[in-house]
Amino acid sequence: MKVKPVLRYRSPRYPTREQLESQARLSHVIPSRWKENAALIAILTAAPALARSDGPEAVKKTPDSLVAPLFQHGAGETRGVYGTTFSILPVLLSEEDARQVIEEQLTKAGLNMSRGKKSTHHISVMTVDPKTKQPSAKNVSLTMDGYDSKYGVAYEFLSANDGKETGGSGIELAGKVRDALAKEAPVGIQAIFYDPAPTVYEGMGPAGIGRAMSGMTPCEDFGETTLIPTGFFTTPFLGSSIRVVVEGRRVTLSNSDGSKQAELSVGRETAVINGKTSKLPIPAVEYDGVIYLPFQAVANALDVAFSWDNPSGQLTISLPVYEGRVKNADGVFEQRFEDRDFKSLVTTPTGGENKKLTFAFVAWDDKATRAWAKAEARRLLRLQARDFAAWLKTQGVI
Numbered sequence: 136m137k138v139k140p141v142l143r144y145r146s147p148r149y150p151t152r153e154q155l156e157s158q159a160r161l162s163h164v165i166p167s168r169w170k171e172n173a174a175l176i177a178i179l180t181a182a183p184a185l186a187r188s189d190g191p192e193a194v195k196k197t198p199d200s201l202v203a204p205l206f207q208h209g210a211g212e213t214r215g216v217y218g219t220t221f222s223i224l225p226v227l228l229s230e231e232d233a234r235q236v237i238e239e240q241l242t243k244a245g246l247n248m249s250r251g252k253k254s255t256h257h258i259s260v261m262t263v264d265p266k267t268k269q270p271s272a273k274n275v276s277l278t279m280d281g282y283d284s285k286y287g288v289a290y291e292f293l294s295a296n297d298g299k300e301t302g303g304s305g306i307e308l309a310g311k312v313r314d315a316l317a318k319e320a321p322v323g324i325q326a327i328f329y330d331p332a333p334t335v336y337e338g339m340g341p342a343g344i345g346r347a348m349s350g351m352t353p354c355e356d357f358g359e360t361t362l363i364p365t366g367f368f369t370t371p372f373l374g375s376s377i378r379v380v381v382e383g384r385r386v387t388l389s390n391s392d393g394s395k396q397a398e399l400s401v402g403r404e405t406a407v408i409n410g411k412t413s414k415l416p417i418p419a420v421e422y423d424g425v426i427y428l429p430f431q432a433v434a435n436a437l438d439v440a441f442s443w444d445n446p447s448g449q450l451t452i453s454l455p456v457y458e459g460r461v462k463n464a465d466g467v468f469e470q471r472f473e474d475r476d477f478k479s480l481v482t483t484p485t486g487g488e489n490k491k492l493t494f495a496f497v498a499w500d501d502k503a504t505r506a507w508a509k510a511e512a513r514r515l516l517r518l519q520a521r522d523f524a525a526w527l528k529t530q531g532v533i
């Protein structure tokens with residue numbers, strides 16, 4: 136039997152930045168397996184930005200003078216802050232929070248953004264007057280937030296305060312500053328990051344239920360690992376039917392007469408329920424000062440009735456609420472409790488390291504929802520910094 140050798144074909148290579156600049160449509164037809172390569176995605180993101188209408192000469196394509204493209208993660212909506220068309224109040228990051236997130240990510244890539252003197256650039260940014268709607272050029276002195284003298288890499292985070300100075304906001308301002316910086320072509324590699332500004336609510340549904348919370352999608356499966364903020368049980372709407380004591384990372388909950396009690400600690404896989412140690416389906420977790428508890432374990436420990444509706448993603452909790460003091464048949468005043476239903480939106484994070492967890496929120500739990508929005512803002516900013524680090528590798532800088 137005669138055997139015919141099988142022809143071997145070379146594996147397809149990733150397109151270079153030059154190829155993508157000359158053939159932009161290549162970025163729309165890449166194989167799905169390439170999308171998992173962070174460095175390649177950085178090239179695909181960078182190529183269209185570097186081939187802007189302002190001409191290739193606007194950016195020097197050498198490691199000695201290069202402005203990174205704008206890596207877009209998060210809408211950066213801050214209209215509510217500047218008093219124009221009211222949208223939804225965003226949760227903004229402080230300069231300190233943002234720098235910590237960015238520099239932690241860049242440190243993983245081998246950069247030290249406190250190494251060297253920070254540079255200042257004088258640029259002209261096109262802005263629009265909010266009252267007259269007339270465009271005008273505004274001269275801005277931009278001092279970069281971090282600089283690594285070894286690699287010649289600098290970055291600037293545009294905060295809400297920067298937006299007030301320039302009359303812009305979020306992603307819109309970042310694009311203008313990035314373009315203005317690119318035209319100046321300062322020495323070194325520059326990057327602009329912006330505040331993702333996630334919102335707490337994107338709409339309200341029946342019974343005060345927050346819908347489409349930033350970074351969250353409706354839950355498809357409600358189970359033992361669903362977490363609920365401690366603040367849900369301490370809200371004044373619940374009267375004094377459940378008592379909560381928070382001591383550091385330990386939370387103790389008890390019913391109105393103290394006959395039922397549960398004690399949980401952040402990160403601990405067991406809880407003390409009615410005096411006995413029991414294993415939890417998932418430990419309590421803490422994000423930005425808010426402790427989230429495994430809901431079903433607490434509800435069962437305190438004999439709290441609940442139900443979950445799959446189509447709407449709503450959790451209904453039935454609790455006895457304090458209504459006041461009334462006389463009984465013997466003429467003695469007693470505390471009176473009435474059962475009342477409370478509805479909550481059950482949601483799941485759309486990304487990040489906790490994407491397998493499910494969270495239950497209620498519209499009035501402002502502390503928890505803002506804490507989650509802040510955590511989501513950090514996650515989106517971390518993705519901006521991650522893409523910048525990958526882009527630096529494709530440029531041969533690091």
